Amino acid sequence: MVEQLYQRDVYGKTLVELGALDKNIVVLDADLSSSTRTNLFAKQFPDRFFNFGVAEQNMMAAAAGLASCGKTVFLSTFAAFAAGRAWDQVRVSISYNNFNVKIVATHAGITVGPDGASHQALEDIALMRVLANMNIIVPVDAPQTKDAIMAAAQQAGPFYIRLGRAQVPTVENKGEFKFGQAQLLVEGNDAAIIACGIMVDQAYAAVKNLAVRGVQARLINMHTIRPLDSAIILRAAQETGLLVVCEEHNVIGGLASSIDEVVAEHCPVKVIRVGVRNRFGQSGQPDELLKEYKLSSADIENSVLTNLPLKKK
Amino acid sequence: MVNKLLTSAELNVQARQIRRLIIQMLLQAGSGHPGGSLSAADLMTALYFNVLRINPVDPQWPERDRFHMSKGHCCPLWYAVLAQRGYFAQEKLFTLRQLGSILQGHPDRKTPGVESASGSLGQGLSVALGMSLAAKMDKKDYRVYVLLGDGEIQEGNIWEAAMACAHFSCSNLCAILDFNGCQIDGRCEDIMGIEPLAAKWQAFGWHVIEINGHDMQQIMAAYDQARTIKDKPTIIIARTVKGKGVSFMEGVVGFHGRAPTAEEARKALEELA
Numbered sequence: 001m002v003e004q005l006y007q008r009d010v011y012g013k014t015l016v017e018l019g020a021l022d023k024n025i026v027v028l029d030a031d032l033s034s035s036t037r038t039n040l041f042a043k044q045f046p047d048r049f050f051n052f053g054v055a056e057q058n059m060m061a062a063a064a065g066l067a068s069c070g071k072t073v074f075l076s077t078f079a080a081f082a083a084g085r086a087w088d089q090v091r092v093s094i095s096y097n098n099f100n101v102k103i104v105a106t107h108a109g110i111t112v113g114p115d116g117a118s119h120q121a122l123e124d125i126a127l128m129r130v131l132a133n134m135n136i137i138v139p140v141d142a143p144q145t146k147d148a149i150m151a152a153a154q155q156a157g158p159f160y161i162r163l164g165r166a167q168v169p170t171v172e173n174k175g176e177f178k179f180g181q182a183q184l185l186v187e188g189n190d191a192a193i194i195a196c197g198i199m200v201d202q203a204y205a206a207v208k209n210l211a212v213r214g215v216q217a218r219l220i221n222m223h224t225i226r227p228l229d230s231a232i233i234l235r236a237a238q239e240t241g242l243l244v245v246c247e248e249h250n251v252i253g254g255l256a257s258s259i260d261e262v263v264a265e266h267c268p269v270k271v272i273r274v275g276v277r278n279r280f281g282q283s284g285q286p287d288e289l290l291k292e293y294k295l296s297s298a299d300i301e302n303s304v305l306t307n308l309p310l311k312k313k
Numbered sequence: 314m315v316n317k318l319l320t321s322a323e324l325n326v327q328a329r330q331i332r333r334l335i336i337q338m339l340l341q342a343g344s345g346h347p348g349g350s351l352s353a354a355d356l357m358t359a360l361y362f363n364v365l366r367i368n369p370v371d372p373q374w375p376e377r378d379r380f381h382m383s384k385g386h387c388c389p390l391w392y393a394v395l396a397q398r399g400y401f402a403q404e405k406l407f408t409l410r411q412l413g414s415i416l417q418g419h420p421d422r423k424t425p426g427v428e429s430a431s432g433s434l435g436q437g438l439s440v441a442l443g444m445s446l447a448a449k450m451d452k453k454d455y456r457v458y459v460l461l462g463d464g465e466i467q468e469g470n471i472w473e474a475a476m477a478c479a480h481f482s483c484s485n486l487c488a489i490l491d492f493n494g495c496q497i498d499g500r501c502e503d504i505m506g507i508e509p510l511a512a513k514w515q516a517f518g519w520h521v522i523e524i525n526g527h528d529m530q531q532i533m534a535a536y537d538q539a540r541t542i543k544d545k546p547t548i549i550i551a552r553t554v555k556g557k558g559v560s561f562m563e564g565v566v567g568f569h570g571r572a573p574t575a576e577e578a579r580k581a582l583e584e585l586a
Contacts, residue, residue: 026446026447026450047450048450050446050481052473052477053476053477053480055473055476055477057435057436057439057469057470057473058439058442058470058473058474058477059439060439061436061437061439061440061442061443061470061474062439062440062442062443062446062474062477063443064429064436064439064440064443065381065429065439065440065441065442065443065444065445065446065447066443066444066446066447067443068379068428068429068440068443068444068447069379069443069444069447069448069451070375070447071447071450088433088436089436089439089470091433092430092431092432092433092436093429093430093431093436093439093440096421096430097422097429097430099429
């Protein structure tokens with residue numbers, strides 16, 4: 001049985017570890033600390049935790065003020081609000097200033113589930129990716145969440161780290177986490193599946209089924225969206241000729257768009273996007289929603305199979 | 314770094330020189346915002362010459378008082394004051410708004426003395442709040458000052474911050490509201506009424522001081538009083554005249570964001586001689 005963990009549990013615990021190591025770390029939240037798990041830090045270090053209430057814009061700009069005084073600020077709210085509600089504050093006060101503010105957004109994507117469309121951020125990667133200076137990590141599982149938080153703490157500048165709400169399976173044998181360097185999980189030259197977040201696990205299942213059918217698909221965990229590991233993408237494009245990009249996000253502006261931009265410029269190949277297409281989310285259970293929005297392993301498998309012949313033209 | 318305090322008369326002389334620089338810079342730049350720069354000139358002159366604990370040769374001195382200009386479009390005023398205090402050479406002022414200049418059209422951290430960018434209105438009180446919280450956390454005694462525009466407080470973010478500054482008892486924070494009554498599209502009262510100002514800020518838990526923002530004695534008394542308030546943040550609501558000091562700009566909405574022509578600049582400098 002694969003280990004299932006909450007990324008945000010690991011986030012909360014990691015913050016406590018970091019807080020003990022570095023007195024400069026300050027944590028902010030906007031009335032969601034029990035959901036984002038920043039309450040663990042609040043309990044240990046009440047003097048370095050500030051709850052801003054339901055006021056994300058104020059929290060973002062205040063984070064900039066704290067960072068201007070030398071603090072490393074971690075702040076959390078749901079992804080819909082972190083990226084959407086306070087975007088201008090992130091742009092002008094955080095990103096433009098290149099301040100040490102680490103936005104750790106939880107409850108991203110369709111698998112937020114029953115709360116429905118308003119709470120299912122499907123645009124957040126797009127919104128953050130266009131900001132100069134912004135670094136973006138989408139950890140694949142709970143252990144990698146710790147790696148991402150540690151990397152953000154060590155590296156100067158603004159970060160957006162995207163976490164989910166639901167428990168996620170731990171992906172085995174992915175090797176060491178290196179910020180900005182994608183992980184090759186499965187070798188293969190018939191097609192390359194590039195995924196981030198929970199979609200890596202869905203893709204893994206697809207890769208196994210494809211192998212049974214004699215299709216050797218490569219699988220890449222693109223945990224860092226910015227800076228993007230262009231080298232591994234171009235290698236995959238050259239060696240397989242077919243990229244299938246999977247993300248729990250709108251197909252516009254996120255990981256698929258990032259990859260489109262790289263291959264269009266340097267090595268045009270067919271890129272199939274597995275993501276949410278011109279729809280808002282809705283209420284449902286995570287597994288139901290993944291099927292409804294065509295984000296399941298079966299959808300990934302079909303995307304590879306239907307597009308395979310193209311590259312052999 | 315203790316600076317020899319100026320008298321009200323000396324502050325007025327300095328403010329006049331700063332107003333002259335604003336006109337000259339904007340003429341050179343060919344664009345920019347004279348109205349709100351001139352209205353807050355007395356408030357800023359008193360602040361930088363007589364109030365702030367700063368060291369212009371070491372802009373990053375950790376013990377410095379923090380100042381942030383939330384109404385970023387009035388940065389010509391800020392730049393003129395910084396140059397007069399010795400943060401950078403005066404000739405730099407005439408690179409305002411030029412490619413590669415340390416003096417951008419709206420505040421940028423490239424400028425010595427600028428702590429944080431601004432230009433999108435409504436965020437600066439929150440930035441100041443963060444600075445205030447950092448001081449409290451580190452048990453430092455530096456104070457935080459932030460200049461707000463009156464049109465600017467139509468932004469919702471201001472009121473989120475106003476609530477939070479009181480909630481966190483930020484007595485080390487002093488906001489200065491340049492209440493010149495004008496915004497781009499007209500008089501504030503016609504575009505989006507902001508009164509009753511004092512009652513609003515009091516209701517949000519602030520200590521409110523109302524002054525004439527062109528009277529140096531009232532300005533200094535307000536800064537002095539703000540330092541004595543120990544349980545809540547202070548706001549100085551300064552009634553000012555947009556374009557103050559240049560007769561044909563005073564109260565004229567059109568000079569919010571338009572540089573003077575050469576002829577207008579000549580007349581303005583004559584009046585400010």
